[in-house]
Amino acid sequence: MAWLVVRLAISVSLLYTASAVFEDQVGKFDWRQQFIGKVRFALFDTHSQASKKLLVATDKNVFASLNSRTGDLFWRHVDKTGPEGHIDVLLMYGQDAVVVVGNGRLLRSWETTVGGLKWETVLDTGSFQAATLVGVQDYVKHVAVLKKSAISLHDLSSGSQIWVENLPDSDTVQYQTIYSGGNGLVFVLGVVPNSHIVIVEYKIEDGEIMNKKSVEAAWMSSLENSCTVISSGILLCADQITQSLYTLPLQSAEQKEMRQIHLQTLDLEVASGFQPVLTSTRPNPAQPPLSEFFLQLSPDHHILLQLKDGLIAPLRDFNPSYLAAFATSGERTVAAVMSPKNDTACSINLFSADTGRRHLDTTIIYHMDPNGGKPNRLYVHAFLKKDDSVGYRVMVQTEDHTLTFLQQPGRVVWMREEALADVVTMEMVDLPFTGTQAELEGEFGKKADGLLPMVLKRLSSQFILLQAWLAHLWKLFYDARKPRSSVKNEVTIDILSRDEFNLQKMMVMVTASGKLFGIDSKSGTILWKQYLENIQPNSVFKLIVQRTTAHFPHPPQCTLLIKDKDTGLGSLYVFNPIFGKKSQISVPALPRPVLQTLLLPVIDQDYAKVLLLIDDQYKVTAFPSTKNVLQQLQDTASSIFFYLVDSSQGKLSGFRLRKDLSTELIWEVVIPAEVQKIVAVKGKRANEHVHSQGRVMGDRSVLYKYLNPNLLAVITESTDTHQERSFVGIFLIDGVTGRIVHEAVQRKARGPVHFVHSENWLVYVYWNSKFRRNEFSVLELFEGAELYNSTVFSSLDRPHPPQVLQQSYIFPAPISTLEATLTEKGITSRHLLVGLPSGNILSLPKMFLDPRRPEVVSEQSREENLIPYAPEMPIREEWFINYNQTVSRVRGIYTAPSGLESTCLVVAYGLDIYQTRVFPSKQFDVLKDDYDYVLISSVLFGLFFATMISKRLAEVKLLNRAWR
C-alpha cells in the first residue's frame, strides 16, 4: 500500500499544471441555465397573499419551486429518470406538497419553503389510480391513495399509514377515482366498462365499508376526464354518443340510476369525435367542490354551467375559446378564459365563477409566438387587490413546452423555454463577419489588379479600421460616463459578429419536442427559435452544417434530418443557423427510409458540402443535387465508401458508390447477435486535426501514430447478463476495407459503455461487475518506428498491422457521459471531459490515460514525462470545470475549437445547459487574465529610474574624485 501512496503522490505533484478554474473567473466566460422539463402539474401557493411560490412537477421527474415573479428556481429536486421517478400526482395543502412517485411506489411530502423532504413512505405494490386530500371539518389531516386493487389512508403530518383496505371485486371493476367531501367518508368510484358504476363508501377512522352500490351505466367506458364530482358530492358525467350529461348523488341510497340530461335541452351539442371534458373546481380540499363547472364541447368551445337544485343551467357560453381554468383567492372563485383575438394574439378575460359575469378591465393580451406552438394549458394565479377586487396573473403553456407568465395588460413577466431541458443534438456555427471585417477579408481573396489600386485599397481598408477603432473608443468613453445600471448588454442578431479570436459562436440546439434554438454562446441569450410542428415524439434528429459562414455572399446553411424511429421515413429541414430562417432551397423528397447519411468534403458551386442519404434499397440521394455536384460525384465515386450497421442481426457492411449513384457491397462483418449485440459504432470527428505524427521517445526515436481516418470503433455487449459471464467487446474496423484492425474483450464487464474515439486512441469506460467499479481502458495504436507511407494514408495499402497498447485504470466514480476536448490545430494537449451523475464535469488530462505509463520509473520514461502507473485514477475538485454550477443529468458534452489554439469551447447539456471554455494546456497563446501589468510596468519604470539615478550619482562621484 505504501508504494501506492507514494506513486499517487508523485503523479499528483507532477500534474499540478492541469487546467483549473480560478475564483475570479466565475461567470466571466461561462453560464448555466437550469430547466425543469414539460410541466405536468403546476400549483400556485395561495396559502398567503405574499407568497411567490409556484410548485411544478414535470415529465422529466423534476419537482421544483419557481419564483412566480421572476421565473427563477427557488429549489429543484431531480428524481430518477424513467417510470420509477415519474410523478403521478401533486397535491398541495398549506406549506406541504404531497407527491406520489413511480406509479404509486412512494408517497412523499415536501416542506415547500425550505425544499426539504418532510416524510417519505413506501406504498404497497399496485398500479396507481388516483389520490386525494381528505379533510374532516374544514381541516385536512389525511391523504388517500387509490391503487388498482387497494385503498390506503395516510396521515398528512407523518406519512404513517392509518389503514389499507382491499377493494371488493377489483379483478372486474376498474377503480379510477376517489372523492371525499369532508364529511368523514371516502368514496371510491369504479367502472365496469359498458355495464355499471361501482361506488364504495369507506369510513375515515378505520376503513370500514359503510356502503357499496352499483349503478347502471351502459354507455360508460371510463370515468377519467369525462366525469367529475361537483357540488355536495354529485357525480357528473358527459357522454358524446348519447349527447347527454348524467348526474348521480354519491350518498343517496335510493337512486338506482343516473339522471340523464340531454344536451339538446340546453341548446348544446358536442362536436363529433370529441370526447367532452368536464372541469370542476375545489377551492378548499376540506370542503366539497363548487357547483359550477366547465364543459368543453369541442377544441375551441367551452361553456360555464351551474348545477342548482338538481338542474343544470348554462351561465355563459364561450365560443370560441381555447382554454379555460378556475382560480380562487380567499372566498372568491373566478374563471379565466382564453379566446382568440386575431391571428397572432389571444385575449384572456376573467369571469366570476358563480354568476358568469365578466370582471371589468381584466383583459390580458397574449401574443402568440409565430415561431412557437399553440397554447395548450392555462394556469391562473388569482389574488385580492387592495380595493377587494380580484386581480390575476396567468401562466400559459404551449405545445413547445414554453411557459409564459403574463400580467395585465399583457406584459410578459417571464418566460421559460422548457424545450431546452431535452436537447438532442447541437452544433456550433461561427458568427458572420461584420461589413468591415468582410471588406478586409475580401482584399485578400480578390485577384490583383495592379499595384496602385492595391495600395489604395490597402489604405482605404486601414482607414476603415481606424474609423471602427475610433468609434469603439468613443462608445467606451460614452458608456463609462453613464451609470452602470443603465448600460444594457442586450444581444441581438444584428449586432452579432465574430470576435477577434472566434470565441463567440452560435449554438444551434435541436430539442426532442422539435423546437430549434439559436443561442449566443457568450451570454446564453436565445437569439432565435423555431418550432417545427408535426414532429413525431419518437423522432431522431441529425444536424449537419453544410455551409459555414466562411463563404461570405452565401448565407450559412444547416440541414436537419428528422427521422421517424418506427417507420424510418425522414425529411429534411434546411435553415440559416444565424437567423433561424427556413431556407428556400428545394429539398429532395425521401420516399424510402433513410439508413445512413454522409457529409462529403465535395462542395458545389455555392460552396455547400454535399450530403448523401442512403435509403433501405441502398440507393443514394445527393443534396444538393445540381449538375455540378453529380459530375463531381461521378468523378470521385470510386473513392466514396460508407458503412451500415444492422444491430438486430449483428451485421456491419461496407458499400462503395457507383457512378450512377447506386452502390455495391464490398465487405461484411457479422458479429453473432445471439452472443453479443452491437451497442455503438463511432468513427472519428471530421473536424479533428492531429498536429504531431508521432511521439518522441526517451531515446530520441519516434513512435509513429497509426492515424487511420477510416477507423470505426464498434462496441458490443454480451447478451448474457450474468455477472460472471457478461463481457464487453471492442472491435476496431477499417471502414473502407472491412478489415478488423484490433479486437479486445473485457471479461466480467457490462455496460453502459461510454467511449471516445480520436487521433490514434480509443478510451472506453465500462462497469467491472466482479469488483463493482467503473474502469477506464485506453487503446493506442502505433505504426512503429517507421511510417509505411508518410505522405498519404490509404486503407487499401497498409500491409503492417498497427501495434496496439492497452492499459486500464479504476475510476472511482460513476460516469454519465464522456467527450474529449478539441482545438483548432491539435497542438494543445487533450483532456477528457467526464460528466458525472453529481452534475460535475471533470476535465481529466489524457496524460493519465496513456498505455505507456510505466510500472517502474526509468530515466527514459521520466524524459518522456510519463506518469508512473497507478491503478486508481485521481479525481481532484480543481478539475471540475463547472465548479458549483452542476449540470443535472448531463447527457452530452459538445466540444468545438475556437480561433485560439489554447481554447476549446465546451457545452454540456442534459436537464441544464452549461457553456464554458477550457484551456487544456493553459492559455499559452494569449496573456493570462491574471497577468500582472502593474508589476511588470512598475519594475520597468523602477529600473529606468534606478539607472537614471545611479547614472547621476556616478557622475557626481566621478566629479568629486577628479577634484580630489
Next chain:
Amino acid sequence: MKRLLDVYVALQALFALSWCFSDAEPGPVAGSPSNGDRFKIEGRAIVPGVKTQDWISTARILVEGEEYVGFLKTDGSFAVNDVPSGSYVVEIVSPSFRFDPVRVDITSKGKMRSRLVNYIKTSEVIRQPYPLQIRSSGPHTYFMKRETWGWTDFLMNPMVMMMVLPLLIIVLLPKVVNTNDPEMRKEMEQSMNMLNPNPELPDVSEFMTKLFSKGSSKSSGGNKGSRSVAPKRR
C-alpha cells in the same frame, strides 16, 4: 490491464476472510425485477456549523450512480427506499459541501452494514456506523489559488537569497573584522593558504575577477573609455 489483475489477485489472497461476506450476495443487476425483498438505506448527513435548510434543497443521495435516488429530510436525515439486496456505493452529492462515499452491503435477509469505499481492495472491510452518519469534510475547493505577488515571496525566493546574502557578507564582513590588525591579517592569510593548498594552481576567484575586470573594462571602454581610466589612477 494485466497489472490491475495482478494487484487484485494479491489483494484477494490477503483479504480472503472478509471476501466471503460481500461475494455471497449477487451484485446489483441492471433493471432487475422486484422479485426479492426491497430494503431501505437510512442515515443522516451532517454539515458542522451550517443550518440544514441552507444546503439540503440542493443535495441528493445517489446510490450506485443514479440507480436509486433519495432526498434529504429537513433535519438532515435520509432514507433511500426500495433497494434490493446487494452492495452499493452511497454518496451524498451537494454542489457546496463534500461528503465521502460509503459502501453499504445488504444481505438477502436485509442485514445491513456499511464500510469505507475502497476500489482497489474491494473486499476490505473497515466498518462504518449504520445507520449511516456522514459528516461533511467541509466545502468543496473548486478553485485554484491565484499566485499573488508579495514582498515576502520575492525576498524568500532562493535566487534572491543567493544574491542578497553574499552581498551582505561583502558589505558587512570587512566592518566586523578589523583588517588593519596585523595579527588578524596573518591569521587570515594562513587560513587562505589552508584553503588553497596548492599555491601554483591559479585561484578560481582570482581568475574570475581577472576575467570580469577584463570584460568590464572592455565593455565600458567601448563607449565611455575616458571615464574608465579614472578608477585606475588611484
